Amino acid sequence: MNFELSNEQQDIVSAARKFAEGEFQDRAEEFDRNESFDEAIFKKAADLGFVGVFIKEKYGGVGMGIFDANLIMEEFNVVDPGIAITIATSAFGAEVIQEFGTEEQKNRYLPPLVTGEAIMGTALTESDAGSDLAAARTSAVKEGDEWVINGSKIFISNGIRANYLLCFVRTDPDNNDRHRRHSMVMVETDRSGFKANPLKGKLGIRASETAELSFDDVRVPCSNLVGELGNGFAQATYLFNYNRIGAAAQAVGIARAALEESIKYVKQRIVFGAPLASFQATQFKIADMFTWIQAGRNLYYEAAWKIDQGIIDHKLIAAAKSFCGQMAVKCADMALQMHGGYGYYSEYKVQRLYRDAKITEIYEGTTEIEKIIMARALLS
Numbered sequence: 310m311n312f313e314l315s316n317e318q319q320d321i322v323s324a325a326r327k328f329a330e331g332e333f334q335d336r337a338e339e340f341d342r343n344e345s346f347d348e349a350i351f352k353k354a355a356d357l358g359f360v361g362v363f364i365k366e367k368y369g370g371v372g373m374g375i376f377d378a379n380l381i382m383e384e385f386n387v388v389d390p391g392i393a394i395t396i397a398t399s400a401f402g403a404e405v406i407q408e409f410g411t412e413e414q415k416n417r418y419l420p421p422l423v424t425g426e427a428i429m430g431t432a433l434t435e436s437d438a439g440s441d442l443a444a445a446r447t448s449a450v451k452e453g454d455e456w457v458i459n460g461s462k463i464f465i466s467n468g469i470r471a472n473y474l475l476c477f478v479r480t481d482p483d484n485n486d487r488h489r490r491h492s493m494v495m496v497e498t499d500r501s502g503f504k505a506n507p508l509k510g511k512l513g514i515r516a517s518e519t520a521e522l523s524f525d526d527v528r529v530p531c532s533n534l535v536g537e538l539g540n541g542f543a544q545a546t547y548l549f550n551y552n553r554i555g556a557a558a559q560a561v562g563i564a565r566a567a568l569e570e571s572i573k574y575v576k577q578r579i580v581f582g583a584p585l586a587s588f589q590a591t592q593f594k595i596a597d598m599f600t601w602i603q604a605g606r607n608l609y610y611e612a613a614w615k616i617d618q619g620i621i622d623h624k625l626i627a628a629a630k631s632f633c634g635q636m637a638v639k640c641a642d643m644a645l646q647m648h649g650g651y652g653y654y655s656e657y658k659v660q661r662l663y664r665d666a667k668i669t670e671i672y673e674g675t676t677e678i679e680k681i682i683m684a685r686a687l688l689s
Contacts, residue, residue, distance in 0.1 A: 468520025
C-alpha cells in the first residue's frame with residue numbers, strides 16, 4: 310500500500326497552496342469581518358482551473374477524481390476556510406447534473422461553471438427539513454409543459470450569487486415511500502417569483518454567502534427536471550457522498566492551520582522565562598493535534614479513493630465526516646487555548662479558525678446523523 314502522493318498530485322497540492330497564499334491570506338480577515346467576498350478571486354480560481362475540477366473534459370473541466378479534488382480542498386482551507394468554501398461551492402450540485410442529467414443539460418449547465426461565467430448552488434434544506442430531508446415541503450406541480458414551484462429553502466450557499474439552483478422539490482406527495490416523493494429540478498434565478506434574501510451574522514465561514522429562498526409560483530420548463538421523477542432523495546444522497554468527504558477535507562485543512570499557527574506561536578511565546586514550546590503540557594497538545602490530523606486525513610483519503618474506484622462505503626464516508634469535524638473543533642480549541650488571551654483577538658488567525666471549525670460538525674449531515682449511518686450499516 311503506497312501512502313505517497315504521485316508527482317502530479319504533489320504538483321496539485323503545491324499549486325493550490327500557492328494560489329491560496331497569494332489570494333486569500335491578505336483578504337481573509339476583511340472578508341470575515343464584513344461578511345463579503347471579492348468575485349475577482351473566484352474568477353482567478355476559475356481561470357487557473359480550480360473551479361468544478363471534477364467536471365469531465367468533454368464539458369470543459371479537467372475531470373479530476375474526488376481524491377485529487379479534495380487535495381485542493383484541504384490546501385485551500387489551511388489558508389482560509391471562508392474563501393475556500395466560497396470557491397468550492399461555486400459548482401455545488403454539478404455532480405448531480407453530470408451523473409443524472411441529460412446531455413442537453415450537461416452541455417448547458419456545466420461548461421459555464423468551469424470558466425467562471427456562471428455559479429451554481431443546491432437548494433435542499435428547509436426550516437423543518439434539515440437532517441430529515443424527506444420532510445421537505447417545497448412543491449413542484451406539473452401544469453402543461455411546466456413545473457410550478459412554491460415553498461422556501463434556508464441556509465443555501467450561493468443563493469444570491471447563483472445563476473441557477475438545483476432544487477429538491479416534492480413532486481409526488483402521496484407516494485407511500487417517503488423517499489420517492491421528491492425530485493430535483495433546476496431553477497434559473499432570474500425566473501419570476503424567485504426571491505433570495507441574504508442571511509447575515511453567521512458564526513464562521515463568513516466570506517461564504519448564505520441565503521433564504523422563496524418560490525412563489527416559479528415556473529420552469531419540464532425539461533429542467535434532472536434525472537427520473539421521484540429520484541430526488543437518491544440524487545441528494547449521491548451528492549452527500551461527495552460533499553461529506555469535502556467537509557472532511559475542509560476539517561483537516563482547518564486543523565492543519567490550527568497546528569501550524571500553534572507551532573509558530575509556542576516557539577516564540579516566552580512564559581516563566583522559557584518558550585511555551587518547552588513545556589510538556591504544550592508538547593502533548595501539539596502531539597495530539599498531529600495524531601488526530603493524520604488519522605482524519607487517512608480516513609478521508611480512503612473514502613475518497615474508494616469512490617474513485619467505484620466503491621461507495623457509506624459508513625466510511627460517514628466516519629470520515631464525523632471524525633474530521635470533531636477533530637477540527639478540538640484542534641481549533643487547543644490552538645486558541647495555547648494562544649491564551651491573544652488568541653481571542655481578530656489579529657490572530659486562531660480565533661477565526663475556532664469559529665470556522667464548528668460548521669464541519671453540522672453541514673452535510675450532523676455528527677449525530679453520521680453516527681446513525683455508521684451504526685445502522687454495522688448493525689444491519
